Amino acid sequence: MESIKKKIYYHDTDAGGVVYYSNYLKFFEEGRTEYFEKKGIFTEELLKQKIAFVVAKAEIEYKKPLRYKEKFEILTEIERLGNASIVFLHKVMKDETLCCQAKITVVCVNDEMSPVKIPDNIRKILWR
Amino acid sequence: MESIKKKIYYHDTDAGGVVYYSNYLKFFEEGRTEYFEKKGIFTEELLKQKIAFVVAKAEIEYKKPLRYKEKFEILTEIERLGNASIVFLHKVMKDETLCCQAKITVVCVNDEMSPVKIPDNIRKILWR
Amino acid sequence: MESIKKKIYYHDTDAGGVVYYSNYLKFFEEGRTEYFEKKGIFTEELLKQKIAFVVAKAEIEYKKPLRYKEKFEILTEIERLGNASIVFLHKVMKDETLCCQAKITVVCVNDEMSPVKIPDNIRKILWR
Amino acid sequence: MESIKKKIYYHDTDAGGVVYYSNYLKFFEEGRTEYFEKKGIFTEELLKQKIAFVVAKAEIEYKKPLRYKEKFEILTEIERLGNASIVFLHKVMKDETLCCQAKITVVCVNDEMSPVKIPDNIRKILWR
Numbered sequence: 001m002e003s004i005k006k007k008i009y010y011h012d013t014d015a016g017g018v019v020y021y022s023n024y025l026k027f028f029e030e031g032r033t034e035y036f037e038k039k040g041i042f043t044e045e046l047l048k049q050k051i052a053f054v055v056a057k058a059e060i061e062y063k064k065p066l067r068y069k070e071k072f073e074i075l076t077e078i079e080r081l082g083n084a085s086i087v088f089l090h091k092v093m094k095d096e097t098l099c100c101q102a103k104i105t106v107v108c109v110n111d112e113m114s115p116v117k118i119p120d121n122i123r124k125i126l127w128r
Numbered sequence: 129m130e131s132i133k134k135k136i137y138y139h140d141t142d143a144g145g146v147v148y149y150s151n152y153l154k155f156f157e158e159g160r161t162e163y164f165e166k167k168g169i170f171t172e173e174l175l176k177q178k179i180a181f182v183v184a185k186a187e188i189e190y191k192k193p194l195r196y197k198e199k200f201e202i203l204t205e206i207e208r209l210g211n212a213s214i215v216f217l218h219k220v221m222k223d224e225t226l227c228c229q230a231k232i233t234v235v236c237v238n239d240e241m242s243p244v245k246i247p248d249n250i251r252k253i254l255w256r
Numbered sequence: 257m258e259s260i261k262k263k264i265y266y267h268d269t270d271a272g273g274v275v276y277y278s279n280y281l282k283f284f285e286e287g288r289t290e291y292f293e294k295k296g297i298f299t300e301e302l303l304k305q306k307i308a309f310v311v312a313k314a315e316i317e318y319k320k321p322l323r324y325k326e327k328f329e330i331l332t333e334i335e336r337l338g339n340a341s342i343v344f345l346h347k348v349m350k351d352e353t354l355c356c357q358a359k360i361t362v363v364c365v366n367d368e369m370s371p372v373k374i375p376d377n378i379r380k381i382l383w384r
Numbered sequence: 385m386e387s388i389k390k391k392i393y394y395h396d397t398d399a400g401g402v403v404y405y406s407n408y409l410k411f412f413e414e415g416r417t418e419y420f421e422k423k424g425i426f427t428e429e430l431l432k433q434k435i436a437f438v439v440a441k442a443e444i445e446y447k448k449p450l451r452y453k454e455k456f457e458i459l460t461e462i463e464r465l466g467n468a469s470i471v472f473l474h475k476v477m478k479d480e481t482l483c484c485q486a487k488i489t490v491v492c493v494n495d496e497m498s499p500v501k502i503p504d505n506i507r508k509i510l511w512r
Binding site: 010011013014015016017018020022067068 | 266267269270271272273274276278323324
């Protein structure tokens with residue numbers, strides 16, 4: 001489980017007074033990046049091996065809106081590790097309140113954007 | 129079915145050379161807004177009646193990435209009309225290619241953010 | 257003078273109820289792109305010649321905030337054509353009201369990001 | 385002088401491989417907010433006094449592009465304190481390299497968006 005602590009600024013919000021619904025996906029990107037980095041996986045090094053993880057699917061539930069200046073936490077963990085894909089589970093929490101939850105499926109692709117098996121060294125690290 | 133024609137600019141893209149994955153949700157917002165307006169429903173007038181449609185759920189499938197300068201179309205239709213909710217089906221098409229597809233559930237809420245029945249006059253218009 | 261007509265959506269706004277101040281720079285990017293394209297200059301073709309125009313300076317005056325659903329126009333023209341740079345003048349108008357104005361200096365650079373003289377064929381087209 | 389340390393994610397970048405030029409203004413917003421908060425000034429409390437600081441002018445110089453995964457610092461200080469306005473000086477630094485610099489003028493306005501004198505208690509705090 002990887003945790004990032006952040007705060008809402010004006011640029012995250014919309015005229016409804018709450019965080020704009022697409023901006024949670026930016027938080028989830030940050031969550032996945034930090035999850036990988038903590039395990040020692042760097043997306044820029046994967047690119048040198050001509051491998052990348054691209055988002056194929058996102059299922060997002062909006063529970064409770066976040067507002068300007070509120071502090072929150074992005075929780076990221078792996079729910080399922082497939083042959084060529086990973087399903088991440090992301091949660092945006094304000095204290096004990098679940099604000100937004102998402103399952104995001106990333107697929108391991110080669111430089112022609114075709115799905116390939118996740119390399120064994122990466123898989124081993126992710127299982128740990 | 130509502131259609132909007134647009135073009136990708138730099139501000140839509142990321143360093144991967146393609147449209148950043150959260151930006152499709154901005155396109156879908158535009159799609160829903162234009163769908164409503166074509167039917168004569170204006171979100172700012174609903175607010176005067178203390179009613180709003182808020183996104184509760186989004187299921188997005190990323191099929192084929194859009195790139196800088198590409199022209200595309202946002203197709204929006206209603207898939208399901210519930211008592212208090214609407215499920216929109218959005219498609220982002222580049223010519224005949226489906227780039228991204230989403231089911232987005234919006235819920236009709238009052239000014240305390242509690243779900244309420246969609247007013248009959250709105251429902252009638254949406255059935256047409 | 258190049259003109260683009262647009263409408264404000266939620267994704268353009270912030271919790272202050274108005275367009276977020278950085279989003280005008282997205283409108284100006286669209287203005288410059290369409291200005292170039294109308295003259296037959298395509299940034300992706302310049303890249304093949306290993307030339308690009310990059311923003312070096314922006315001076316923006318915020319006059320009157322734009323709000324949700326408002327329709328506006330982005331006006332773009334060239335104020336000054338230098339050896340290696342172009343100064344664009346952008347205006348965001350709501351009917352007769354000037355909402356935002358900017359002078360944006362772009363510099364012609366090679367593939368090592370060093371400033372180079374604007375190619376003569378491009379300069380001729382821009383003078384027209 | 386207020387300093388914030390951050391890292392570039394995909395959502396900050398564009399297809400040119402660098403941070404999109406409008407996103408620096410988001411960094412500057414964060415800089416100003418943290419500058420104010422460190423001094424004990426909270427924009428949401430100013431709003432209760434029907435006072436707000438709105439951006440009237442921005443002069444930005446883009447020196448060196450930031451790229452994906454790069455770590456950087458946002459430095460914020462006050463350059464000039466006027467009767468009704470504050471000029472902030474923001475710098476985005478990557479180690480010792482100045483990437484972007486901006487002078488951003490915010491004006492103190494009342495709830496009718498008319499400029500008003502900065503309240504004395506706020507002015508005293510800012511002079512410290």
